[in-house]
Amino acid sequence: MSRADHAPFVPGRWGAGHRARAAGAAPSGRSTSARAVTRTLSDDPLGGTVRRTVLPSGLRVLTEAIPAMRSVSFGIWVAVGSRDETGPQSGAAHFLEHLLFKGTHKRSALDISAEIEAVGGETNAFTTKEYTCYYARVLDEDLPLAIDVMCDLVADSLLEPADVETERGVILEEIAMHDDEPGDEVHDLFARAVYGDHPLGRLISGTEETVTPMTRRQIQGFYRKRYVAPQIVIAAAGNLDHATVVKLVRQALAGTPLDTAPAAPAAHRPNTPAVRTKPATTLVEPKETEQAHVILGCPGIDRLDERRFALGVLNNVLGGGMSSRLFQEIREQRGLAYSVYSYASQYADAGLFAVYAGCAPGKLDEVLELTRAELRRVATDGLTEAEVARGKGMSKGSFVLGLEDTGSRMSRLAKGELLYGDLVPVDELLSRVDAVTVDEVNTLAAELLSRPMSLAVVGPFDQGDFTGA
Known part of the structure; x- marks a missing residue:
């Protein structure tokens, strides 16, 4: 269980909706007066058939059937992250991520881990600023078990007081x-x-300061208010049958707090109004480290x-790999930095x-001078x-090569639905990258890289060392 890493940029807004065919699915649980709606989103030549079902509760299930695989990755994605917390709640989403593995009405914490590990599977979770994900990877024949366990822990966790105290110490x-x-x-300082x-x-x-006084009641309130069916996307990829996955999910959620009255899925998070940023500044965290760690940057684009495809190209050339300008100049030519x-x-x-x-630390001034130049x-x-x-070429290759396992394909389904409300076929995405022009990249570079830059430094320095930086 972890917070999300600082991942490299991968372009990908899922474009306009695609033609789909609808089919009903048998309802279950308390939502018996409405029907689930299923669409086929794509038959991707680079992957498998992608289908999407909206349950009466507003919870969405997406799958990609890849018969050549012998495994399945199954994830439950909740549109709740650290940015949804108030100041005193800071850390609640991450705290809750830990606690959901501690036991339900049906299973103890040991049962949750032992049942999946007994079939050679793995489970984990991570929290980001905008969403939380719980996932499992198992053999295809063990998917029913994974669905039951993961749905159980997300929908029906006990949040026992003793477990709150135990996980508080862990966090x-x-x-x-x-x-x-x-x-x-x-990265956090930046x-x-x-x-x-x-x-x-x-x-x-x-x-x-925020985690220590946080109470079980506060976490429980965050859980029940935020973990609601319209905010949840379930995604699975591998050797599976969509109708079977939907049936198993509905069975696993029947009678739980996620088996609710009919509702529409939540819309993806809006991009207006834009977040107001601070004027460019320098923050220094004094630390007696052997290496200085520095980030120089500015507000980007949502x-x-x-322009996100042009940004991906610009990022690749500027500092996205071993052939990039910054890597060649600072590491290869001058040997000033390892990373x-x-x-x-x-x-x-x-x-x-x-x-x-x-x-x-003694080379930091030169590194900063070369970077700015x-x-x-x-x-x-x-x-x-x-x-x-x-x-x-780097953008296209990294995207396609990143889809070579069921976990990345499962993530693509969930992020497309959760963050963009649609899924673009791989070929269309590659075409969007191909369509980027030199003028588009250079226009973006002229605007973006001329913005005032903030500086974050962790190392054996103090604020006064960067006066005027």
Whole structure:
């Protein structure tokens, strides 16, 4: 169980809706007066058949049938993350993620782990700023077990007081461990530099000051208010049958708090109004580390922005791989840093674009000077046609190669539905990348890389070391 990592940018807004054919599905549980609605979204030549069922409760089930696989990845995605917390609730979503594995009316914590491990499967979960995911990966023949266990723990957790206290200690240790990882800490410091006190600027885990006094009643209230059927997407990919998955999900949720009266699925999170960001600033976390960790960056674009494909290309060329400009200049040519890369983070109504580097403290000034110079150069002169072609190839290759396992395909289904409300076929996505022009990339670079930059530093420095930075 973990907070989400800082993932590299992958372009992907799921475009306009596609033709689908509908079919009814037998209802169960308390929602007996309405019917489930099933559509076939695609028969992707690079994958399998994708189907989507909306249950009467508003909960959605998406599957991708891939007969060549012998495994299935099954995930329950909830449109709730750390940005949905108030200040005193900071860390509640992550706290709840831990607690849901501690036991239900049907199973103890040991039962939950033992039943899945007995068939060689694996379970885990993670919390991000905008959603939480619980997932299992099992052999295809063990999918009914995985569905029953995962639905049980998400829908019907007990949140026993003793378990709250046990997991409080675990989470406080996780926070302390995170504080001992300056390479992770600097990303949180940078988010605070850009977003300030906005929920996007807070730690996903919360802090010792918010987690320590958090009560079971507060967590229980967050659970029952936020974990509702219209906010939940269930996704599965692998050797499966869609109708069977839907039937098993309905059976597993029958009689639970997620078996509710008919409702419409929740709309995806809106992108207006845009999140207000702070003026460019410098934040320093003094720490006696052997390596300085630094992020230089600015507000980026949200995930619905039509320029996201151009941004993916720009990111790849600037700092997205070993052939990138920053890697070649700072590591290969000068040997100033072991790790240097750029990345983009995108949310419904906000985004970040940044460069990370880890280097010896004595080399930090030079690394920052070279980074700023490269950003200015790209903003002024743009990228070449050959560089844009390479960046497009990297975007397409990384996306397709990332779909080579059931877990990534399951995630693609859920994110398409949860974050965008639709699913684009792989070929259409690749065409969107192919359509990016040199002018589009360079226009974006000129605008984005000319923005005032914030700086976050973790290492043996103090704030005064970066006056005027």
